[in-house]
Every structure is written in C-alpha cells, then in structure tokens.
Amino acid sequence: MPTAPQRRLLVTSALPYANGHIHLGHLVEYLQTDIFVRFQRLRGHQAIYLCADDTHGTAIMLRARAEGRSEQELIAAMREAHLADFTDFQIAFDHYGSTDSPANRRLCGELWQALRERELVVTREVQQLYDPEAGVFLADRFVKGTCPKCGGGDQYGDACEQCGATYAPTELVDPVSTLSGARPEVRSAEHLFVTIEALHEFLAQWTQDSGAVDPRIANYLNGHFLSEPLRDWDISRPAPYFGFEIPDAPGQYWYVWFDAPVGYMAATEEWCQQQGGRLEDWWGRDDAGNPRAEIHHFIGKDIVYFHTLFWPAMLEAAGLALPTKVRVHGFLTVNGQKMSKSRGTFILARTYLEHLDPGMLRYYYAAKISGGIDDLDLNLEEFTAKVNADIVGKVANLASRTARWLTASGLSAVYPDDGGLFAKAAADGEAIAAAYEAGDFARAMRLVMQAADRANAYIDAEQPWKLAKAGPEAAGRLQDVASVAVNLFRQLAVYLAPVLPRLAEQAGTLVGGPIRHWAEATRPLAGIPVAGFQPLARRVEQAQIEALVAASRSAVEASPPAGSPVTHTSGASTMDETPAAFSSADPAAPLEAEPLAEECTIDDFGKVDLRVARIVAAEEVPEARKLLKLTVSLGGDVTRTVFAGIKGFHDPAALVGRLVVVVANLAPRKMKFGLSEGMVVAASGAGAEGVFLLSPDTGALPGMRLR
C-alpha cells in the first residue's frame, strides 16, 4: 500500500464562552472536530486539536458580579465543568487553554504590535450615550426610548421593531438606560480602530481563491462586505471591562473578539511547551511564504465574519500562516425546532450523559453531518431508531452473534474465502476516507452501514448456528464463518473508530489488539486468539429519552439564569459576546439582604398563575397607611379587586391604564377594607426605597400568562 506523505494539521473548534455550560448544540461542533482529528490521526497524520475557554467580556463581568465572586473564580469553575463535559463525550483535546492566560496576553501584544507597525490602528472619538448613574457607556441594546420616526414607545437604541426604522441611539426620543433607568447623556469616548480596508484586496483574493472558504460563504462575504470599502473595526472597550488592557492605550481594553482567536495560538504555544516544538512550526510561514502546517478552524455559521475577515487580516498583518480551511456548520434544532427550555429540548451535555451513552450521540451526529452549513436536526425518535438499528442491530450484533464460537479456538489459521466481502469493504476504505476528509461524515456512515448489511447477510446465509449444532465435523467450517464475521466487525470498527473510539477499543480487546491505523481495515486477521465477548453497546430505550427530556426541563429551572445576560440558546458555537456591551456596577445588597429561596420545581411554579392585567381603576383608601385599592382587568369583562401595598410610591391617577402582573389564582383574602382577589407583583428590597411594579414589554395583552 502506498504511504501518503504525513500531513501536519492544527485543528480548532470555536472557543466556548465561559458564561454557560456546554449543551447539545455546542457538541455539534466539538464532536465533528474531534471525529475529524481522530480520523486524521488514524490515517497516520499528525493532527493536534486545540481549544480554550473564551473568558473575557462584559457578560462574564456581569455574571461574576451577580454571583458575588471574581471573574477568575467564575471562569475557573466553568473551565472545570467544560472539561468534564468534553472528556466524558470522548472529545480529546491535545490542549485546552484559556484566553485569560499569560501566553494569550503576550501573543495579543505581538499581533497588536504588528498592526501598529503596519499603521493599521487609528484612534477616533465616538459619540455615545453615557449612563451617568451607572458610570458606563451604553451599547445600543442597553438604551430604550421612543422611535424618532414613528413614535412607537419602548424601542431599542438601534432599530424600531414597530416601523422598521434604523437610527443612532442618540436620535431616540426620551432615551432611558436599561441598566439604571437614568436618562443617558451624549458623551465622547475614545476608541481604537483597525483599518482593515487597507487589507481589502488581500481579503478579497483570499476569501475567493484560496480554497479556505466555501464558495457559498465567499459569495456571502463578497455581497455583504467586500463589495464596498470595509469599515474600521472597533477593537477597544473602555473600562470597566474584563479583559486585557491595551499596553499602549491605558484605560482601554481589547474587545473580546480581538483576543479570542488569538487564543488558538496561545493554546498552541502552551501545547508546544508541554510537547515540544515551536509556535512557528504551526503558525509560521516558510521561506517561500507558505504555511508550515495546515490550519483547520471548525466554526458555527454565526461567527463566519470574524474567522474569514478579521482573523485572516490579523494573521496577514503579522505575517503568520493563514487558515487552510474554515469549516462552517449550522445550528442544532431538536425535533425540528429551536432548542426549548420549556419543551425540555434545551439539553445540557451533562444531562445527556446522566441518561445516555455519549457514543450514541457521536454516531447520530456523524450520520447527519454532511459538511454543509444547514442546521442539523436532532429528532429524538429518529435518534432512538437509528442508533439502535445501526450500532446495536448491525455493527455490534456482528460480534455479538458470532464471537463466542471463537473464544476457545481463536481465528482460523488462514483467513477463509468470504466471497470477497472483506476485500470489498477494504476497497471502500478510500471512499470512506474521502468522505471523512471532506467533512461528509453522513456519506462515510452510509458506506460503513452498507458493509455491515453485507456482513449480516453473509452470516444469515452461512447459518453458523446450525454448524454449531452439527458436531465436530463442522467445527472447522464454523470457525471459518465466525472468523469472517469477527474480521468484518473489526474492519467496521476501524472505519468507525473516529466516531466511536470506545467501540474501537472494545473491538481491539475482543481481537487483534488496539486499532492504530486505518490500514488495518485492509488486512484480515488470522490465527490469533479471540477474547470472551463483552456487550458493546446498549439499546436506547424510549423511557431514557423521556427521562432525559424531563430532566432537561427541571435542570434548566434549577439553574439560576439571573445575572447571565448572554444565553446561547441555539448557537452551536459561541465566542460571540454581545458587541459593545457595557455594564453598570450592580450592587450586591439586594441579593445579600434576601438570599434565594429554596429550590422549587417547575410543577411548584406552575401552581402560581401569573397574568398580565390592566389597571382600570385606582383609588386611595383614606384610612389605610399603605394600601391602594385597584381594579384590574384580565381581559374581556373579567376584573378583580386588589388591595396593593404601594401607597405613597405611586400616584393612583397615573396607574390607570398601566399593564402590570398579577397573581391571578391567589386565594381571596378578607382585608380590613374589603376582599382582595389577587396580588400585584412588585419588586422591593434592601438598598432601595420604594416598591417597583413590573411591566410587560409592549404588545402584551391582559390575560396573557407568565411562564
């Protein structure tokens, strides 16, 4: 067999954000990257798989504050959780770093220096709304006000959802900071920009012609960005910001999207320190200007822009190697819909592991991933049927139904005539490998399953169970048939090893020792012992799926979403912090004064029927010290009388017409001044005078239930 020259591949997955746990959407990316890397190694190439936690940015800062601990404590805990999830899914990183590392800080500095030397950095004043109470500049999404075009209320700072108009936040009428409620003022702030337009020609050429970018993606970039001058990239954020301070711009921090991709390099450097070699061997260019290694980035479609424009621009400016391939995938849907907490389809990696075998998901994803950017649907019914039929019924069954006849005798001394079955599957090996290489794992799995079908048909035709009963004169024939079956099984295990490393191990234990190379699928084994058969995989039962969905509902309810302003609901990859998000320094006092209540279940919560209601009448109760008498409408002609303890904080006349939230199924209570038929929900607590009524967003109608 001709030996292909050994390739050197550096492979990455996007860095998961340290703001949340790994879920099945993330795993679409990490599993396919892991499969790709394992495949390359099995083919005899050197492939290193690098990743890291993405730790910087506003969301981390806010969450750490909300949880009353330092950013470092938060990201250390999240890193541990991430690594445990990845490890248990058999995702084998060669190194897993952190963007909050000395190596990353140093490398950011070097890239920054390169940008400076090529005079690609400019400073500009930016007019922005500033929250004087919270002491921060406000990103568009942290400002609300009245649309300057149509007069619609309660609109964000960048666009009106009612009339579709877009505008600058400074144009908003009656703007309000969503952080503090204060009225923002217009201030100037100094920001640093990278003038990537200077690299326009390079980027146009690279995205269109290098082969690194899928033509469809290249076309998208061409239409959206490269058809006109590239805008300067706002690369800095003023304090307060959790990140690296820019060395030559005190008080300014690198925006998280600057230091995140550099994390790929930092992880490489740390790996080199442990394993040997130099960073330049992976990220450098040789004397002819060609990369010294292949670089493959696996990313979700949401972060194409950063990996195909900014990141190559940075690398080019620094004279570093450019990505060989940016492999873009879609998001995960479950049962055809976006993952949903209420449906129990927002499934955390950990929750899955508590109910099911990680190999089953690895196989299912592999069978569905065809290298395109379309979303991948996890249909739970199909999942059950497919993994049971393919892995258990076809592949594992091959060994399960024949291996025991070889425990005493071992494999036949010479590989028997199998009608060309082994040779056929061996010949398919290159087509399977080509499919893996192209990222079309679905095609690879189809080819493997065809081979499994042929193998099972062979066993049925040979009827070894009859030979087993036929007595000693049939023993040789039985050994031959079983030897063929076990060899065909091991051959499939080789092809499936990138997807199912555990199955490959078990196959090696059963016969022939560890599977180390793809070429083992071309040589049948003979004359060696066969170990006692151990079950390889358990069927997925409907009850397990139901338990997983039920647990996902409660797991989400139990985890405190408060203080985690960024949630990656459907994205398979992260690294996407809300651009230009700023925070206020929220005090800890309210939470400290009243710690969280005991955990409750979704069922507990479901007993409380919260409804939107409109206040149709409000009047003073002269004798009462704290109470106002409210009449609220739940829609139609359903009204309730509610006594609310908000006297002194709210003017009754101003309340009329306002939407509030009421507990609609609270048992009526006789009070001194009458019967109260519900309760208006309001916030109050330490650190603030007052009682704050809750209001729904525009569009809510009386009678709508809160969940």
Place this chain on the structure above:
RNA sequence: GGGCCCGUAGCUCAGUGGUUAGAGCAGGGGACUCAUAAUCCCUUGGUCGUGUGUUCGAAUCACACCGGGCCUACCA
C-alpha cells in the same frame, strides 16, 4: 426588499444530463432463532414542488412561479 440554500416513497435522505429513479427507517408478507423484541429474504409505496424552455435524452441544465429554511436590511 436583497442574498443564499432546500423542495425526490409516510419519515430521513442518496442520486447533479444517459438504460425501467435508489437506500435506511416505518408499513405488509415470509424465513431464521446465533444475537441486546437483534438478523435475513420478498413486498407495498414516487407524474423527482409547478410550469416553460435547452437537448437525441432532464430529478439532474436555464428561466419563471409556488412552498419551506437561513442570512441580511446600510450593524459588526
């Protein structure tokens, strides 16, 4: 509004110019009993979204339309 992708058997999809369009699952019938209600054989089922065109020949190419999805809407 613009861009891109998709629409093939009940479901998931393969097939991208050439003989009567395929697979898996599901359905029906049978076989087998070694195996985790596993396996094997046979079988039902499709005017390949619609229309027009190019061609000796179209699921496959072009155009239009219908339906679904993703991205984008002067933001990165």
